[in-house]
Amino acid sequence: MKTHIELTEKAIVLPMEPVDDLEVGAQVDFQGIVRGTEKGDPIQGLNYQAHEPMAHLELAKILDDLAGLHPCDAVWIIHRLGYIPVGEIALFVRVRSKHRKAALRLTDELIDRLKRDVPIWKLS
Amino acid sequence: MQIEVLAFAHLREQLGFSARMVECSEDQTPRDILGMIAPNILLDKSIRVAVNREYGDWDKPVGRAFEIAIIPPVSGG
Numbered sequence: 001m002k003t004h005i006e007l008t009e010k011a012i013v014l015p016m017e018p019v020d021d022l023e024v025g026a027q028v029d030f031q032g033i034v035r036g037t038e039k040g041d042p043i044q045g046l047n048y049q050a051h052e053p054m055a056h057l058e059l060a061k062i063l064d065d066l067a068g069l070h071p072c073d074a075v076w077i078i079h080r081l082g083y084i085p086v087g088e089i090a091l092f093v094r095v096r097s098k099h100r101k102a103a104l105r106l107t108d109e110l111i112d113r114l115k116r117d118v119p120i121w122k123l124s
Numbered sequence: 125m126q127i128e129v130l131a132f133a134h135l136r137e138q139l140g141f142s143a144r145m146v147e148c149s150e151d152q153t154p155r156d157i158l159g160m161i162a163p164n165i166l167l168d169k170s171i172r173v174a175v176n177r178e179y180g181d182w183d184k185p186v187g188r189a190f191e192i193a194i195i196p197p198v199s200g201g
Contacts, residue, residue, distance in 0.1 A: 032201050048200065049132060049133060050200070051130065051132060051174070051177070051193050051195070053177055054174055054177040054178075054193065055200075057177055057178070079200060079201075090200075090201065091200070091201045111201055114200055114201050115198070115199070115200060115201045116198070117179075117198065118198060118200050119132065119174070119193070119195055119198055119200075120198055120199070120200025120201075121132055121133040121196070121198060121199050121200065122199040122200065123133060
């Protein structure tokens with residue numbers, strides 16, 4: 001499985017890579033966006049902090065595990081760090097696979113595990 | 125030996141540092157090391173430790189590790 005893991009302080013630019021594998025029949029894109037409220041209070045944005053080297057390693061480990069469970073062709077994970085204004089993308093995930101179910105399941109489990117184990121913090 | 129202790133999120137304010145070099149020995153555990161620099165910190169079960177960038181055990185000796193990171197509940201995404 002081809003993987004791209006990126007942590008960046010810049011605004012996320014969606015990858016434009018064309019589908020280069022003719023067996024790919026599904027692409028799932030997920031965007032996590034900073035909401036205008038946090039615990040009921042209005043906010044202008046959020047700060048994200050990470051243990052960056054460990055976050056990379058944890059994401060790679062998670063993808064390694066999930067590749068065995070839900071075989072997919074390619075995965076992109078881009079997580080923005082630092083200050084992110086409301087309405088902008090904090091997390092982008094793209095998964096390509098032969099059929100939709102593997103891509104949908106991998107996306108769902110990847111985000112669950114990211115929120116449980118990857119050392120990234122949202123600070124209000 | 126020396127080990128780097130990293131803190132994140134609200135623990136940075138509580139501990140007063142984000143990164144700090146600490147003198148320790150190979151048979152000390154992360155709990156021992158944190159206890160030396162922050163004896164009053166309350167380590168509830170939600171706070172994990174990572175040794176050399178992998179989740180580890182608060183009570184296992186650090187050996188020749190170069191880093192321990194104190195990991196409060198994560199909230200990325």
